[in-house]
Amino acid sequence: MSRPSGEGAVLGLDIGGTAIKSALVAPDGRALSAVAHHPVQAAGRAPEAIVGTVLDRAADLVDAAVAQGVAVRALGVAACGVIDESAGVAVFSASFGWRDVPLRRLLAERTGLPVVLGHDVRAGGVAEARLGAGRGREVFLFVPVGTGVGAAVMLGGRPFTGGHWRAGELGHVVVRPGGDRCGCGQRGCVSTLAGGPAVVKRYRRLAGLDGGAPADAATVVRLATEGDRIAAKVWAEAVEALTDALALGVTLFDPSAVIVGGGLGRSGDLLFHPLREQLAERLTFQVMPEVLPAALGDEAGCLGAGLLAWDSLGDRTGAGTPTI
């Protein structure tokens, strides 16, 4: 572990559907340790039990840091779902079954630290804006493509949250009217074609497989490169759907760049080459944005949570960055 500066560190947590990621973060956003992964095992567990796991994990991590001599100044937490950042409440989480969990208060009571609660995708966008591929850009979209497809709309380094903390749900724009039913209740969302589970499910369906391999989208992508025609078709449809969604995002937000992250965002040229080509073909009057891979990978949420925590400390001295 790097030595924290005299200003100490904050603990950044990224609470995702399968794991909590954590890192100690310096004031400049540098991770003072490799990002650690802690499984959550949400499936089949009561929402309250998962809250308990999060609280336990946060307290353990703070204790461990303090035991190593780190002055932990605050806790920054980024979570999936609908997050009311003002109230510090996890309004809704499909992964955990959460409804109106006052996570900020619960974590502050448990750890005795100042806590800031953010949204995983928006926090990732903040990290990419200040430390990653979005540096120096006034308007960009951060689009993680993993289990689902999300977007943070970044304006001057700050995420646009909308009127009810739900802006940027790019995964649930309808690109195939009347298409497959999405988990959100709509039909034809881009998430029914372009997210990791969607790619796996579509491959299995077209290949006539009941369960069994491939277990993840990366395998489907690999099969596509090896000449598997079904995999190639599924991947092409995923990229086409993602292109349509990005075209919508470009038409409405007019970003200078689209920064693609998440698990499938690490597919390299297999994703970025057709995505750039097809997006350029699809756009007419719009300005073609740069389409770039995210720079921070899995760490974006953690580092962004840490930055939000530092901002919240800064706010107390008037030096923080407000969010819109």
Next chain:
Amino acid sequence: MSRPSGEGAVLGLDIGGTAIKSALVAPDGRALSAVAHHPVQAAGRAPEAIVGTVLDRAADLVDAAVAQGVAVRALGVAACGVIDESAGVAVFSASFGWRDVPLRRLLAERTGLPVVLGHDVRAGGVAEARLGAGRGREVFLFVPVGTGVGAAVMLGGRPFTGGHWRAGELGHVVVRPGGDRCGCGQRGCVSTLAGGPAVVKRYRRLAGLDGGAPADAATVVRLATEGDRIAAKVWAEAVEALTDALALGVTLFDPSAVIVGGGLGRSGDLLFHPLREQLAERLTFQVMPEVLPAALGDEAGCLGAGLLAWDSLGDRTGAGTPTI
């Protein structure tokens, strides 16, 4: 005409495809005169000639106001197309054939007044935010439905412009993949179904009419209410397409309200009743926004231009409202 206050007035101009609208605007955004319409007659005329008409009209209006004893402090101009508000340049206008016309400089040279150049839809959004249906709302969409469909994304009273002054092109989100070719070059844009000319064209096509009546969308709407089945079908498809576009806007911007203006925005319950009902059906996890008629009608662009002009005067004393 109402008497201008001791602070004088600004002249607000809204340069549209068929007419220039003008009004003298008080510091509080009140129109000191009824909004006047001056035809442009763009069809078949050279881009430079139309610029000449705009300059002549602006100079005449300033002269007339001064002759009436009004102290004209500045000129606020809202124009259609792509407007670079920082540079004061009309980057592109399909209606006028304009490319990179330095309208702010030309108008300032001609009138000797400070000039601010804005975008017609964004200026209308500013007016609705401060004077109309958007008052007190943090995040709303102003959606004029007229010749085309546009949107101003309003955040805290200010329009979101995007990275290249092209944000909010709601008329050109694709809602019918592979559908009719749009003037913008894409296929299946909402403007191919829901704008005024689209409604008329589709009615004529389905009714087998070559030219001839109906001449405008309002007539088609009226025919629909009178039991004309083709008109009812065309109008239903227009409302459905508009619903799909608004659903996309809600999914990405999460507004608390959608304020619908423009010519077709004056269709009353014939528009708002099905639009609200269908949008509520279409949305699932999103928060249903209020769907409201615009309050300022045709005047929004003019009044917004006037407000921008007052802001620009305020900026010189540090009191203005910055735009994002």
